[in-house]
Amino acid sequence: MNSFFYKSLKVFALPIALTVVLAGCSAEAKTNKETVATVNGEKISQEELTETLMTQYGVAALDTLITNKIFEMEAESEGLSVAEKEIQAELTKLIETYGGQEEYEAVLDANNIEEEALLEDITTHLLQTKVLEKVINITDEELATYFEENKTTYEQTEQVEASHILVADEATAKEVINKLNEGSDFAELASEYSTDTSSSTDGGSLGYFGAGEMVEEFEKVAFEMEIDDISDPVESEYGFHIIKVTGKQDAKEAVFEDVKEDVYDNLLEMRIQEEYSSWLTERYAEYDIDNSLTE
Incomplete structure (x- = not known):
């Protein structure tokens, strides 16, 4: 995930809110005397x-729009575009970053962000990355050097794969254990009992x-x-967890060829x-830019 663009979903909150509000203001210009709030009747x-x-925000918002327009024109001149599958792949990575669909939707709700607006930002990010990638030449030698300098980053630590059933109290936990001892299916019990809604629908995985x-x-x-x-x-x-281990992976030293794509992405981001x-x-x-808010 490119942290230059995606520190947090909150990064999008202000630009998206401004875009929506200002667009709405423009569309409703004929009713700009309309009351949007009152304080003691005022x-x-x-x-x-x-x-x-x-x-407060007009200059910054317009500057962002100008920057986006420059990138769009540069992309067009280079024949660059963003495919729908690329957008969906980036969205999937973003959802994983937040721990799953439910957590991701909670962040959207907390920041009052519509997914459609977020997808527009993802598209902009991908297009900008493609434009800049065209002018940033990264050699194999640079990749190898970066890998050696950051080798521990790519090493695989010991990993455990597990599922769990999370319940609120010990009595319920013992009830679940008894059912497991009687032969009940772990995944089915996770769906029935677990309070961890992000994993319960997937058998507690x-x-x-x-x-x-x-x-x-x-x-x-x-x-x-x-x-x-x-x-x-x-x-x-x-609460109380009932854990089932389903897999293990030993620690493994990083091999350059195995992680070369990740090394490239990280070096490109830097x-x-x-x-x-x-560059901007x-x-x-x-470009011939006429900005009425700064001139």
């Missing part, structure tokens, strides 16, 4: 809201994880278990961060 009009937004990714109590037990083992109830701050501002300054000098 009205705040649509016009006042628009003026405040323009004063948590996938593979390394050290430091789970709460300490859970992790300590999971790494000591063998494949197909089911734990006694394990208490953590979230180079973009270094060269973005200077050069483009601003080349």
Whole structure:
């Protein structure tokens, strides 16, 4: 995930909110005296809201639109475009970053972001990356050097694959254990009992994880278990976990050819961060730009 563009979904909140509000203000210009809020009966009009937004954020918002337009024109001249499958792949990675569909949707809701607007930002990000990639030349020698300097980043630590059933109290945990001992299916019980809604619909599956990714109590037990083992109830701050280990991977030293694509993506991200501002300054000098908010 390119952190230059995706520090957090919150990165999108302000631009998207402004785009929606300002577009709405434009569309409703004929009713700009309309009241959008009242304080003890005193009205705040649509016009006042628009003026405040323009004063506080207008220059930055317009600068973003100009920058996006430059990238669009550069992409067109280079014959570059973004395919729908690329957008969906990036969205999938973003959802995984937030821990799954439910957590991702919660972040969208918390920031009042519509997915359609987010997809537009993802498209912009991918297009900008393609444009900058055309002017950033990364050699195999540079890739090999970057890999050696950051080799530990690409090493595979010991991993455990596990599922769990999370319940609120020990009595319920023991009830689940009894059902497992009687031959009930773990995945079915996870769907029925687990309070972890992000995994319960997938049989309690948590996938593979390394050290430091789970709460300490859970992790300590999971790494000591063998494949197909089911734990006694394990208490953590979230409740009582019943853990089933389904797979293990040993630690493995990184091999350049195996991670070359990831090395390239990371080095490209670093180079973009270094060269973005200077590249954009050069483009601003080349394009005939008329900005009424700054001139």
